[in-house]
Amino acid sequence: QKEVEQNSGPLSVPEGAIASLNCTYSDRVSQSFFWYRQYSGKSPELIMSIYSNGDKEDGRFTAQLNKASQYVSLLIRDSQPSDSATYLCAVSLSNSGYALNFGKGTSLLVTP
Amino acid sequence: KAGVTQTPRYLIKTRGQQVTLSCSPISGHRSVSWYQQTPGQGLQFLFEYFSETQRNKGNFPGRFSGRQFSNSRSEMNVSTLELGDSALYLCASSPAQGGETQYFGPGTRLLVL
Numbered sequence: 001q002k003e004v005e006q007n008s009g010p011l012s013v014p015e016g017a018i019a020s021l022n023c024t025y026s027d028r029v030s031q032s033f034f035w036y037r038q039y040s041g042k043s044p045e046l047i048m049s050i051y052s053n054g055d056k057e058d059g060r061f062t063a064q065l066n067k068a069s070q071y072v073s074l075l076i077r078d079s080q081p082s083d084s085a086t087y088l089c090a091v092s093l094s095n096s097g098y099a100l101n102f103g104k105g106t107s108l109l110v111t112p
Numbered sequence: 113k114a115g116v117t118q119t120p121r122y123l124i125k126t127r128g129q130q131v132t133l134s135c136s137p138i139s140g141h142r143s144v145s146w147y148q149q150t151p152g153q154g155l156q157f158l159f160e161y162f163s164e165t166q167r168n169k170g171n172f173p174g175r176f177s178g179r180q181f182s183n184s185r186s187e188m189n190v191s192t193l194e195l196g197d198s199a200l201y202l203c204a205s206s207p208a209q210g211g212e213t214q215y216f217g218p219g220t221r222l223l224v225l
Binding site for chain 2: 042043044045046049088090093094097098099100101102103104105
């Protein structure tokens, strides 16, 4: 069984702080990694994708990938109350096509 | 460009019935994936269709099936509904031309009584 593990939270951070979200995966052959954000009652929306070891930055978001440790993380700088949501880590299930294995998500609460 | 649309948005069925859900992908997108989301299990992959062919399949029983039409629209069917099938069913489409960005629709919330 291929697993994607996330701490369910809630993770509470004050406004303006850095939020750090972590994810581990079990399938060593996975090549593609994604972070989605899901607001309550809404569908997931893609924040970041990362395919190579190292860091990838996009605005206030930085994704980090370490394939040797099978670890993916998402940093949110200058956290805002509007960032309060559930963050889902997803790992590709197949080398062909678009099939994702999702973690159960980490609930983030940014307090004013 | 219009996003992914799913119909119906809400559905109530009873055990033993069957249900068909529909998904229209973003124009030009050829890949459609289906996911089931429940509070206990989270988001789980059901299957993916590309050019009318099932390309990937998750670990769901045969009661769950799908198909894709030549215009890329997709349907999924669940037969002999069980209480545990109550969930949010999400459809996602991808351009299938490099990159793997999936764009999710609003979902169909199914309640089985």
